[in-house]
Amino acid sequence: MAATAEEDSAVKEPLDLIRLSLDERIYVKLRSDRELRGKLHAYDQHLNMILGDVEEVITSVEIDDETYEEIVRTSKRQIPFLFVRGDGVILVSPPLRTS
Amino acid sequence: MSGGGGAGSKTPADFLKSIRGRPVVVKLNSGVDYRGILACLDGYMNIAMEQTEEYVNGQLKNKYGDAFIRGNNVLYISTSKRTMSEGA
Amino acid sequence: MLFFSYFKELVGKEVTVELKNDLAIRGTLHSVDQYLNIKLENTRVVDQVKYPHMLSVKNCFIRGSVVRYVQLPPDGVDVEVLHDATRREARGG
Numbered sequence: 001m002a003a004t005a006e007e008d009s010a011v012k013e014p015l016d017l018i019r020l021s022l023d024e025r026i027y028v029k030l031r032s033d034r035e036l037r038g039k040l041h042a043y044d045q046h047l048n049m050i051l052g053d054v055e056e057v058i059t060s061v062e063i064d065d066e067t068y069e070e071i072v073r074t075s076k077r078q079i080p081f082l083f084v085r086g087d088g089v090i091l092v093s094p095p096l097r098t099s
Numbered sequence: 100m101s102g103g104g105g106a107g108s109k110t111p112a113d114f115l116k117s118i119r120g121r122p123v124v125v126k127l128n129s130g131v132d133y134r135g136i137l138a139c140l141d142g143y144m145n146i147a148m149e150q151t152e153e154y155v156n157g158q159l160k161n162k163y164g165d166a167f168i169r170g171n172n173v174l175y176i177s178t179s180k181r182t183m184s185e186g187a
Numbered sequence: 188m189l190f191f192s193y194f195k196e197l198v199g200k201e202v203t204v205e206l207k208n209d210l211a212i213r214g215t216l217h218s219v220d221q222y223l224n225i226k227l228e229n230t231r232v233v234d235q236v237k238y239p240h241m242l243s244v245k246n247c248f249i250r251g252s253v254v255r256y257v258q259l260p261p262d263g264v265d266v267e268v269l270h271d272a273t274r275r276e277a278r279g280g
Contacts, residue, residue, distance in 0.1 A: 014140060016147070090129075090168070
């Protein structure tokens with residue numbers, strides 16, 4: 001593919017969505033009920049990523065022994081710099097862009 | 100109707116080509132559904148969608164302006180009913 | 188190749204590797220290969236109460252595929268270099 005423009009802003013393939021999010025804060029949904037929000041510093045075609053200023057949210061659901069009600073718990077933690085292995089990624093969403 | 104995607108498509112690849120820009124439902128292996136406009140997709144079934152709504156057990160859980168879905172999680176892509184009746 | 192190159196630069200630094208089974212191991216990065224398999228030295232398990240059987244493990248080889256996260260040292264992240272490398276990688280394929 002002959003890229004004429006240096007920084008082509010068109011989305012021709014799905015990974016372009018990620019490319020346009022470099023240096024932006026993104027939302028990442030991972031397997032095992034984990035979510036990350038952080039600034040995207042690097043990625044590759046496997047969706048391996050390096051994120052900065054990361055907040056991780058882990059959601060767990062417990063069943064109350066007596067009422068059998070579902071209790072949804074979330075735990076949060078902050079991580080300055082994080083490498084994320086791509087095989088755990090389900091969904092990536094860039095920041096809302098005003099186009 | 101001999102199968103295919105309502106756009107006279109023959110192979111799965113033709114179907115995938117034909118549904119760009121159409122409203123779709125993407126079901127993941129986890130059972131979660133994503134409804135939105137299919138922007139594009141690649142050979143790994145990585146998907147870019149717009150105006151995406153996330154449904155868990157049929158309930159709307161989240162909305163994303165743009166969403167990238169990693170292909171390995173995809174169970175199927177379906178054109179939503181609206182499109183089928185409108186469609187080509 | 189981007190992350191293989193990146194982790195090679197990180198050799199000798201302290202990292203925390205979090206596995207998909209929730210075990211987190213801190214140690215000095217000894218080496219890495221193209222699959223992002225990782226060798227750690229001077230290891231200690233972050234939650235020693237939960238994993239007492241790991242107390243005697245002083246170094247280990249971690250298969251890349253079982254890694255969920257690697258917590259990176261702030262002085263091991265040059266944001267500008269990463270951006271440039273990522274753009275080069277995106278162009279290359």
